[in-house]
Amino acid sequence: MAPRKQSGSTSRKTTRGSTATKSGLEGGITDFSKDQELDSYREMLLIRRFEEKAGQLYGMGFIGGFCHLYIGQEAVVVGMQMALKPGDEVITGYRDHGHMLATGMEARGVMAELTGRRGGYSKGKGGSMHMFSKEKHFYGGHGIVGAQVSLGTGLAFANRYRENDNVSLTYFGDGAANQGQVYESFNMAALWKLPVVYIIENNRYAMGTSTARASAQADFSLRGKSFGIPGYQVDGMDVRAVHAAGMEAVEHCRSGKGPLILEMLTYRYRGHSMSDPAKYRSKDEVQKMRSERDPIEQVKARILEKKYASEDELKQVDKKIRDIVADSADFAQSDPEPDVSELYTDILL
Incomplete structure (x- = not known):
């Protein structure tokens, strides 16, 4: 799972109290400050515990x-979120609970939406795959594979049109990377130099088929090459590596250089969805990732070693x-279900 190496490394400051050993887009990592280590630990642990509880409630x-858990992939969204400024947008597919929590959406509202209650972010009508928060600049949660890529490109187009200096983070998986609309979006983003970071969360298996069996080109960072879009592989199990790459990626977009692709080499511990027994991989493979590469345990070990806590x-x-x-969870089980009249609200005819 190590990042792809490229030449031309230099030391540089990246953000408050942190130093990258070399370019984050070239496989570098960020030396986190005490606050960054503790903040990333809390954020990733919140996502992990939330998803574990969601699995229980399911x-x-x-x-x-449907219910798609993010357990194992927490470093990707937390590291990227740390690189953003207020106003930047996030959009993703249906494995979305972690993204919601990372953007600052309340656990109560997310869980209540999962159980279809009034207090949910979509008033209980969207469920796991369709939640939004305009306040937090989170635009879904989309059930159609790859659909969010076109929409995320549209968000970037709006940013460029308004000249507001915002960047769109558009997440999708290795399976969605083979969808046709992805490449239509790449073409437009490159043509118009749109400020969008395409984040491919490569967890190796899409719905259940290994990338080696489903993709002629399994290095997804190269998928934008024919459009002139630079791409880089990042260790998606190390929040520091994600953060370092994210800082440089958003700066690339803000400076008017157009889109960029980050392939996050990550891993999900659970099945594709709650109904997937994940028999296409061995228990030893999963356990090896948990014991050697777990993103939360890596941060915990550094915190203890440096005596930050x-x-x-x-x-x-x-x-x-x-x-x-x-x-x-208590709120999501006790909050009332939406009134029948809600069936006819927020509907476009």
């Missing part, structure tokens, strides 16, 4: 329909997060 029958203090962090998640 098994108990409180969540219907003690084991007891980190246990308290975990307890507070578990309390937040438990509260969101």
Whole structure:
């Protein structure tokens, strides 16, 4: 899972209190400050605990329909979110709960939407795959494979038209990377030099087929080459590597150089969705990733090694997060379901 190496490394400052050993787009990492280590730990742990609880509620029958968990991929969205400024937009596919939480959406509202309650972000009518927050500049959550790529490109077009200096982060998976509309979007983004970072979350299996069996070119960072879009592979299991690449990617877009592709080499621990037993890979493979490359455990080990916090203090962090998640689950089970009249609101005819 190591990032693809390129030449031309230099040391440089990237953001508050952090130093990249070399270009983040060339496989460099960011030396996090104490606050950055602790913040990234909390954010990733919140996503992990939330998704674990969502999986439990699904098994108990409180969540219907589809439910795609983000467990294992937390470093990607947390590292990228740390590189953004207010006003930048995020859009993704249906494995979206982690993205919502990373943008600052409340756990209560996200969980309530999963269970179809009034307090959900889409008033209980969208469910797992269709949640939005204009306030947090999160534009979904989309159930159609690859559809968000065209929409994310449209967000970038609006930013350029308004000259507002904002960047669109458009997430999609290795499976969606083979969709035709992705390449139509690439063409327009390159032609008009749109400020969009295309983030391909390569978790190796799409719905269940290995990338080696489904993609003639399995290096997804090269997918924009024919359009002149630069692309880079990033260690998506290390939040520091993601952050370093994210800082340079958004600066590339803000400076008017057009789109850029980041292929995040990551891994999901659960099946494609809750109904997927994931028999296409071995338990040993999953366990090896958990024990050697887990994004949260990497941060925890650095925090303890650098004495930024003690084991007891980190246990308290975990307890507070578990309390937040438990509260969101209680709310999501007790909040009323939407009134029948809601069937006819927010509908375009």
